[in-house]
Amino acid sequence: MQLETYISDLLYRYECVTIPEFGAFLTQRTSATLDDATNSFYPPKKMVSFNEQIQKNDGLLTHYIADLEKIPYEVASEKIAKRVNSIKSYLTQGETVTFKNIGDITFNVEGKILFEPIYQLNYLTDSFGLSQLVSPKVSREVYKEEVEAIEKVIPLTITPEKRKAKPYFKYAAVALIALTLGGLVSSRYYIEQIEKHNQIAQEKAFQQLDAKIEQATFNLNPLPAITLNVTKQSGNYHVIAGAFRVEDNCELIISQLKAQGFNARTIGVNKYGLHEVVYGSYETAEEALQILHSIRKTHNEDAWLLVKDLDLVN
Numbered sequence: 001m002q003l004e005t006y007i008s009d010l011l012y013r014y015e016c017v018t019i020p021e022f023g024a025f026l027t028q029r030t031s032a033t034l035d036d037a038t039n040s041f042y043p044p045k046k047m048v049s050f051n052e053q054i055q056k057n058d059g060l061l062t063h064y065i066a067d068l069e070k071i072p073y074e075v076a077s078e079k080i081a082k083r084v085n086s087i088k089s090y091l092t093q094g095e096t097v098t099f100k101n102i103g104d105i106t107f108n109v110e111g112k113i114l115f116e117p118i119y120q121l122n123y124l125t126d127s128f129g130l131s132q133l134v135s136p137k138v139s140r141e142v143y144k145e146e147v148e149a150i151e152k153v154i155p156l157t158i159t160p161e162k163r164k165a166k167p168y169f170k171y172a173a174v175a176l177i178a179l180t181l182g183g184l185v186s187s188r189y190y191i192e193q194i195e196k197h198n199q200i201a202q203e204k205a206f207q208q209l210d211a212k213i214e215q216a217t218f219n220l221n222p223l224p225a226i227t228l229n230v231t232k233q234s235g236n237y238h239v240i241a242g243a244f245r246v247e248d249n250c251e252l253i254i255s256q257l258k259a260q261g262f263n264a265r266t267i268g269v270n271k272y273g274l275h276e277v278v279y280g281s282y283e284t285a286e287e288a289l290q291i292l293h294s295i296r297k298t299h300n301e302d303a304w305l306l307v308k309d310l311d312l313v314n
Contacts, residue, residue, distance in 0.1 A: 032044050
């Protein structure tokens with residue numbers, strides 16, 4: 001009977017496998033380790049140890065052997081006892097008993113069991129497929145010492161004549177710093193203006209919800225229609241015609257606006273759950289404000305401007 005094979009199978013699933021009247025193999029999970037001497041990385045694993053004080057039969061090993069060999073429990077128990085007697089006989093004679101893929105067991109001078117684990121097999125199933133990794137040593141300090149040694153032999157200096165001959169390095173550095181600071185200030189100012197404009201526009205739209213949007217209608221002023229050559233459908237500046245809770249109402253409004261010469265469309269749902277319809281979208285703020293002014297004057301005085309990057313939202 002290959003007792004060590006059965007024990008090895010059980011060590012994958014259990015932390016304690018007891019051999020009745022002999023002792024127990026125990027496993028304990030350890031984290032990944034690094035051997036500085038060999039630059040080797042070891043994955044997490046189960047460390048195997050042996051405790052001869054645990055000898056009471058818990059039935060785990062016996063039931064496992066009985067199920068695999070299709071024999072009664074009592075017969076399996078007798079086979080284990082016979083194997084244990086054989087192991088003890090070898091140990092008494094000073095021999096080493098090897099449990100394959102587990103470890104070696106011997107008696108010391110006091111007659112106590114000594115166990116030396118074998119690391120050929122990792123019983124931690126979470127680390128299946130992970131192996132030892134050896135990485136070349138990175139010698140950063142060595143390179144630093146070499147540079148310091150070179151500097152001592154050949155000092156790096158800049159004479160006053162060289163500094164006078166190439167003054168443009170100083171001006172180039174100053175210009176680079178100025179451009180960087182200017183770009184940061186401009187970018188920050190632009191972002192703050194967009195956020196401020198969005199907040200004001202959204203608050204105004206929210207205040208008009210109960211009066212206009214809940215009815216899911218869109219009333220156009222009885223003013224003369226205007227014809228605008230609006231072809232652009234890209235850009236972050238959107239002239240809003242209205243916001244509607246019922247999406248079907250958007251199609252009716254879009255059809256009316258297109259009939260009047262606008263490139264109307266929807267740009268999605270805002271944070272209030274309303275579908276927004278735009279007269280059009282524009283690349284620059286100047287163009288959008290010009291269109292908005294004309295629409296408010298001759299078509300819809302409640303139109304407003306929304307600044308939003310639709311690509312970021314999508």
